Amino acid sequence: MAGTITATLTLAGQGVTSDPIAIAPTTTLDINEPCVESGSLIADHSATGMVALTTAATLPMYLYIKNTGVGGAGGLVIDIDGTTVATIMQGAWMWIPVADGLLVEYDSQPAPPIDVPFEYAFWASV
């Protein structure tokens, strides 16, 4: 069943320059299955190599990931199509429209050697 979601970003604050940041894009997206609207996993530090989060979908998809770890410094590494694109530290998140046909994988950072919990969601783009 096709549906829609609205994705809104707000970037605000003083930032680094004397010009405060005020960025707030909103976009409404048409989505469909396959999807995971609310999921969570743990990146096991003892696992060997990257672990697949999604299959290499034939459709583009929208992907959200947040590192939900607390009390440590474990980062979550995200590879797309075999290239490391993101390192998500505790409390941080990412949102991207992933190009079609690409595999998304995750792993915990090598150091410190701790498990990294995270939440995620993805939808196929119509």
Next chain:
Amino acid sequence: MATINTRVILSGQGVTTDTLSVDLTTIMTVESPTVQSGALAVPAVAGPAIVIPGFPGTADQDKTQVLYLKNTDVPATESFNVLAEHATAATQSIFCTLGPGEWMCLPVSSLTEIALLGTANATTCEYGFWALT
């Protein structure tokens, strides 16, 4: 010490009967190098991919960079691709396609360089990036 507030809201009916409601805010401590507000033209697919002005390359990026990109094409018809190159691979690969009006926000790994390439026609992009301390 400079900070930015990043807030993402995901809402709507979605695909399942469970209504989507994600609303989270993260305060990030940032430093130079940064471009807090920039815009550039993205060439069509026939042209070479372009780097984001000021964004650290694979050889000199030693910090995670929070990167914001938005496709600002008007009229809203053209997409563009976002490419990544990691220092260990030395090849560019497409990982993201931004349609008209779509945006992305990503903590780009250190040693990963980002480039942009249009699809059928040239388009425009706004961007911002900040180094995480």
